[in-house]
Amino acid sequence: MTAARADLEAARLLLDRLGVSPADLLQADHNDRQIPTFAEYVPIVEAAVSDGSRRAYRSYWRRLVEKWGDRRLDEPSPSDIERLIQEIKANVVARRNARGGRSAAELFVAAMRCLYKRAVADGHITAAEDPAQKVAKPRRLPSTRRAVADARLAEINQIAATTGDDPDLDTLLLRLHTETACRRGGALALLPADLDPDQCLILLREKGETVRWQPVSPTLMRHLLRHIEERPATPATAVLRYRNGRPISRRRYDHLWQRIGAHLPWVAIQQISTHWLRHTTLTWVERRFGHAVAQAYAGHLGGDASVTSTYVRATLQEVAAALAALTDEPHPLA
Template identity: 55%
Template sequence: MRTDPARVAAARRILTQLGVDVVDLQDQDAGPNVPTLADYLPHVIAAAGPGANRTYGTYWTRMLTTWGSRRLDQIAASDIEAMQRDMTATARSRRNSRHGRHAGEHVVAAARAIYNRAIADGLIASTASPAHRVAKPRRLPSTRRALTTQELDQINTAARTSGNDVVLDALLLRLHTETACRRGGALGLRLTDLDTHHCLVRLEEKGGTVRWQPVSPALALSLADHAAARGTTLHTDQLLRYHNGRPLTTRRYDHLWYRLGQELPWIAAQGISTHWLRHTTLTWVERHFGYGVARAYAGHTDNTGPATTTYIKADLQAVATALAAMTGQPHPLARP
């Protein structure tokens, strides 16, 4: 319906006489319905997964301290940019750091997570999010690479000849090298996730993905022996455990790579970690068996990239065949 210009002019004259403009009316109408960050952040944290809480928790705490009393519609893009610059400048320096670049990226991502939830809850319009008006820093190429055969041999030798639990450390390195799993996948393994008959382990990794991953017969037997020796009895018990029977935690990985860095200084210098084993295995699989098998081996289920990736798929038998070639051990599911 077309608005009568005369009536609009009359309304403007009345508002002018009252000392009120349209913006004042909008603020008064929307304000009481929009919560403060302090009131709303607990809802965001409750709805977020453990990975998001782990990644963004520090930044959400900082935002709560700085903007807790403000309504969501009172936080400006410039406020987020200022915090981004501050977190980038004060980020802790590590060997593998990028001068705080990741911290700045996480500030924007953490803010967007809050406003994505607010938009979904109908608290603000999608065009009103200040976080989405702040550009993320461009992600630089990773310095991670595939390890050479000689480097892998040195890592495994050092793990087997130092430390207070060389059996566990050797088993961890073998598990990650064969399966290319992430730390979360290994720590999430339960006794019921081990199938010694078909030489498979069930991995639950980030994004809630679940897959059966082939392992060599030798590794399957070693995992079963480890579980029996360290008190894993119930099907739901965590499989990997310390000497005293306590479930394994991420601290073992931190201790392992710190120790290996002392034994082999090039490990500490390059910031090598468990994820490098994943990169190494997947590189080998891609070079020898192609992109489709490497994608299945990695457990990637996303559909990003060219449309043709939808048709580039590999089955469990193809992954088992690649594993058998890599380890030199026959696998019951491998193709002849």
């Protein structure tokens, strides 16, 4: 008998005499861990994640607190999570663009994985004990968004310019998103210091903590500078703001499209939104300047799975050239 085997036999004999099994030791170690409840841990996770993740997952985390607030993180099984997914899908708010609660289920699984990933990192559970990773995430269906035709886009801009309490602000918003194909978060985060008038560039901070310089037309740059001059604010205040200097929020976008939809029924029926402008511009750029330029225009550099994209990235000058063609205005970098 080897020394190691002799040690194991001695350990077994000692455990038998004490009336303790190996499973009892594992359970004792498990019970010694101070595993928080959902009610205790969700606020910690909310405070740690980014603003974007907080907005996306907050409603699902609150649902967890309502349903499982007193339960410890290690108590729910994958089946418990799947039952809650079915409950969420059954109670999802019915909308015209609803897909049987598929998006809600996908977001809920993502919210659970985010929470448990941090629980593993904090040492509350092990990776093997993570039940969220054992639940399948619904496959995302193709988006119904598409490019808006030129004539339809002109109608949208006409309504924005002739209705509402602040047409100057609304038309500036539409022009900004149409030229740059930026997301709402990028526009709302824009600061006066992010404008480079000499080179007609703006600094966009968007999801995933990406940062990029995006060309804009001289006309748009003039309107942005005038907007800043006419609406009082500090250098740390967002560029896009109301006449009283208060920065706008996402609610301004919601009200804008509700108003446009009230005048143009097809906008309300198809649920056109700001993100459709991004589709419109990037489709136009891709058709005329190719995939690499459209990828750079969108701020997707580094996100393409193709190895070739590493070698064929478009330059800022090429993006500026696409913008110049789009707006029919010369650009300093083109």
